[in-house]
Amino acid sequence: MLLNKKTAKFAVIIFSITGALMLMSTGVLAQDAPSDDYLKPIAAALAVGVTGAAAAISMAIAGSAAIGAIVENPDLFGKAFLFIVLIEAVAIYGLLVAILIVF
Secondary structure, three states, X not given: OXXXXXXXXXXXXXXXXXXXXXXXXXOOOOOOOOOOOOOXXXXXXXXXXXXXXXXXXXXXXXXHHHHHHHXXXXXXXXXXXXXXXXXXXXXXXXXXHHHHHHO
């Protein structure tokens, strides 16, 4: 299990507050009518958030396995480093998609 119950509850509360503030700032929950592009910030935040969370979880799993493999056989450093770099590329792609959505 990646998160214990206390940490999961805290994450849900923080994400809920952040989501409500984001919806209010874009005008979705406000009294005035939202503009035509009110979903752009939400889409950009989801692109960065989902890819960042996925990269963090996969980095935790692959990083610990890579360290274990390097300890047993130091010749595996290059292959382990390649896997870690590929995981980081996923997060960077999410950031690039968010930038393309906003502009």
